[in-house]
Amino acid sequence: MLRGKGRGIQFFDEMVGQGGEVRSPYREYHDWFDREDAARIQRKAQQAEAFFRTTGITFNVYGEDEADERLIPFDVVPRIISAREWRRLSRGIEQRVRALNAFLHDVYHRQEILRAGRVPVELISRNEAFLPMMMGMDPPGGVYTHISGIDIVRTGPDEFYVLEDNARTPSGVSYMLENRETMLQMFPELFAKISVREVGDYPLNLLKSLSACAPPACNGTPTVAVLTPGIHNSAYFEHSFLADQMGAELVEGHDLRVVEGRVAMRTTQGYTPIDVLYRRVDDDFLDPLNFRPDSMLGVPGIWDVYRAGGITIANAPGTGIADDKALYSYMPDIIEFYTGEKALLPNVPTWRCSEPEHLKEVLARLPELVVKEVHGSGGYGMLVGPAASKKEIAAFRAKLEANPRNYIAQPTLSLSTVPIFTRTGLAPRHVDLRPFVLMSPQGITITPGGLTRVAMTKGSLVVNSSQGGGTKDTWVLED
Amino acid sequence: MLGKTAGSLFWMARYLERSENNARLIDAGFRIALTRSSTARSEWRSVLVTAGQDHYFRAAHGEDYTSQRVVDFMLRDPANPSSILSVVKRARDNARTARTYLTREVWEAVNTSWMTLGALLKRQVREDDLPDVLAAIRQQSALVRGAFGGTMLRNDGYNFSRIGTFLERADNTARILDVKYYLLLPSVAHIGTSIDNVQWETILRSVSAHRAYHWLYGTEISALKIAEFLILYRQMPRSLAFCCDQMNNNLGWLHRSYGEESEAVQMAAAMCRDRLSRPIQAIFDGGLHEFITDFLSANAALARQIERDYRFVE
Numbered sequence: 001m002l003r004g005k006g007r008g009i010q011f012f013d014e015m016v017g018q019g020g021e022v023r024s025p026y027r028e029y030h031d032w033f034d035r036e037d038a039a040r041i042q043r044k045a046q047q048a049e050a051f052f053r054t055t056g057i058t059f060n061v062y063g064e065d066e067a068d069e070r071l072i073p074f075d076v077v078p079r080i081i082s083a084r085e086w087r088r089l090s091r092g093i094e095q096r097v098r099a100l101n102a103f104l105h106d107v108y109h110r111q112e113i114l115r116a117g118r119v120p121v122e123l124i125s126r127n128e129a130f131l132p133m134m135m136g137m138d139p140p141g142g143v144y145t146h147i148s149g150i151d152i153v154r155t156g157p158d159e160f161y162v163l164e165d166n167a168r169t170p171s172g173v174s175y176m177l178e179n180r181e182t183m184l185q186m187f188p189e190l191f192a193k194i195s196v197r198e199v200g201d202y203p204l205n206l207l208k209s210l211s212a213c214a215p216p217a218c219n220g221t222p223t224v225a226v227l228t229p230g231i232h233n234s235a236y237f238e239h240s241f242l243a244d245q246m247g248a249e250l251v252e253g254h255d256l257r258v259v260e261g262r263v264a265m266r267t268t269q270g271y272t273p274i275d276v277l278y279r280r281v282d283d284d285f286l287d288p289l290n291f292r293p294d295s296m297l298g299v300p301g302i303w304d305v306y307r308a309g310g311i312t313i314a315n316a317p318g319t320g321i322a323d324d325k326a327l328y329s330y331m332p333d334i335i336e337f338y339t340g341e342k343a344l345l346p347n348v349p350t351w352r353c354s355e356p357e358h359l360k361e362v363l364a365r366l367p368e369l370v371v372k373e374v375h376g377s378g379g380y381g382m383l384v385g386p387a388a389s390k391k392e393i394a395a396f397r398a399k400l401e402a403n404p405r406n407y408i409a410q411p412t413l414s415l416s417t418v419p420i421f422t423r424t425g426l427a428p429r430h431v432d433l434r435p436f437v438l439m440s441p442q443g444i445t446i447t448p449g450g451l452t453r454v455a456m457t458k459g460s461l462v463v464n465s466s467q468g469g470g471t472k473d474t475w476v477l478e479d
Numbered sequence: 480m481l482g483k484t485a486g487s488l489f490w491m492a493r494y495l496e497r498s499e500n501n502a503r504l505i506d507a508g509f510r511i512a513l514t515r516s517s518t519a520r521s522e523w524r525s526v527l528v529t530a531g532q533d534h535y536f537r538a539a540h541g542e543d544y545t546s547q548r549v550v551d552f553m554l555r556d557p558a559n560p561s562s563i564l565s566v567v568k569r570a571r572d573n574a575r576t577a578r579t580y581l582t583r584e585v586w587e588a589v590n591t592s593w594m595t596l597g598a599l600l601k602r603q604v605r606e607d608d609l610p611d612v613l614a615a616i617r618q619q620s621a622l623v624r625g626a627f628g629g630t631m632l633r634n635d636g637y638n639f640s641r642i643g644t645f646l647e648r649a650d651n652t653a654r655i656l657d658v659k660y661y662l663l664l665p666s667v668a669h670i671g672t673s674i675d676n677v678q679w680e681t682i683l684r685s686v687s688a689h690r691a692y693h694w695l696y697g698t699e700i701s702a703l704k705i706a707e708f709l710i711l712y713r714q715m716p717r718s719l720a721f722c723c724d725q726m727n728n729n730l731g732w733l734h735r736s737y738g739e740e741s742e743a744v745q746m747a748a749a750m751c752r753d754r755l756s757r758p759i760q761a762i763f764d765g766g767l768h769e770f771i772t773d774f775l776s777a778n779a780a781l782a783r784q785i786e787r788d789y790r791f792v793e
Binding site: 254 | 480481482483484485572575576578579583586587590594635639733737739789790793
């Protein structure tokens, strides 16, 4: 599974095998594609772009002019997963999310895993996302990770790895839904021919799942609201999309205040209490009284309401510790500790640069590794060794030596490829997958598939939208 | 619904209405400038005053009231916060904020309108292209209006938008009268030569109603009739009385639905009753200019009251 330095390394292509045979999940699609006029598909692809623009499915790129709203490139060739593959994946994902939630509960209560020495104490105590105020707090329903996104990569027929856990505020689910919607509009005949599992019920499941986590103070049908930083946030489209689809209010900090012990939103008829707040702002910005005093995004006093059982905050404050990439390397132990089972989905082998032995090896093999910041996200601040120049590697080496604790390293994975549609026909590009997982006291719901991100540039392994990556519709086939 | 969202819908509608009104003012100004080169400069100035943009214009371009300069200023000059381009952008920002209350069709129409006009107004518009560009602006707003009327639930969000539309429209019609009232004064009309044909046509064109006027009053052109038509004629969709009736309907809906009579409801009712329920002669007797000034300030006060009563801001 490690990619060597030389050229000519074979990647696993999900559609076509090495002998040119089409793999079984793609057979029907491939037959259709072969008979289809390429010019027609080209036209449809252009229509899709216009459709995304009109719908406003754009994102703002940080650091650029606010007027510059960009489209995430969309590719019309679906990524297809068989029912058998999905069963295996979803079992592994479910196990992982259960363990994450149990871990968070433990860290914020008795800390047995630390006492048992399975996870080093510094990893928590030095973790910026750790919230001492959450100690002893019981979030409604015992749920910390209401919504999580588990990033998965594939390197072979049966080789799936978890690349990252996103338990803070995973984004991208609106693209998953709009991609499907677009495909349904462009190629309805495909869906008549091939049985693809539904994803469109995600917003309803989200609403149900959030409602099932209502706080003790709630009486009657829970009022759910989505908290957004506002229209200039890069994910604003997604925030409004989810609120719209759930029939929930989309609120900003200045719409909210604490009234009679509840967090309430200012409506045209006065203040109405909110039961469940699906917040898309970070912990730091939640409550200027208790966290960052300069934050204008949050609600002064929400923390006290939360402690008193007056509101559910999803995800729970302090869940960000699970996103930490150093902690990630302990996930197999964490899963075993709480479930008593081996992890069904393996981790990517990870060197923790905080450990001298590991650091030494990483420094020696820098040109062939991927090095990431422990708290980084969005593909920023990482080094992809094989793609970097000597100068870039030298600069990164200096950063790494100055603050090794801030980094982890992984082998450069030979990510699987799925073809994209280009002017000259199908061309393989590297992909990953982010399935979306909902958790409530009633159980775990995983939407079949998830968001497939694809590196649109030939040979590139970076799939992040902020770095020019695109997306595909993801199909999980019915049995 | 959220107070902020109600405010966004209200302002979205106001900005959309404003862009259409300004397009109409440019159209009327352009016609008169073509036919009357001698007075073109003062006509353009009065267009800018009507649109409330003269102050910005002078700050940026002094006394340079040429067709080309004024048209470009009103369409797309970055120095003009009320240019059509920036007004449409603000309409779209408000639509984005209130996105969850708009149907997909309405949102797409607003967004498309922003994209289309953005492309059309990227460069300075050549004089011979102006009619097409103005037509496109009107067409975009017709598309938004159609999507709005055809797909929106008749709930409070709908009513807040409608109030924004009619409040803005009443303001616009009153401003046209405010700038041109001297043409309608009886003293002018009574001085032998009939009221300046081109001038009154401009007035009627600025509200897209010169055909309707003829249809209604035949060929008779009189200051009294024009004023009556624009102020009191309840079937004319840009008259003050029509706008006022509509606002009363929409506020009345909120009153019934919320079960609470706001001050704004009372103010709007009073506006209709005290100002628009008397014959035109009575208005002239009390002074047309005074009437218009008073109406404009009552209309602005109503807007502020709505904002307070329905908690658009804290």
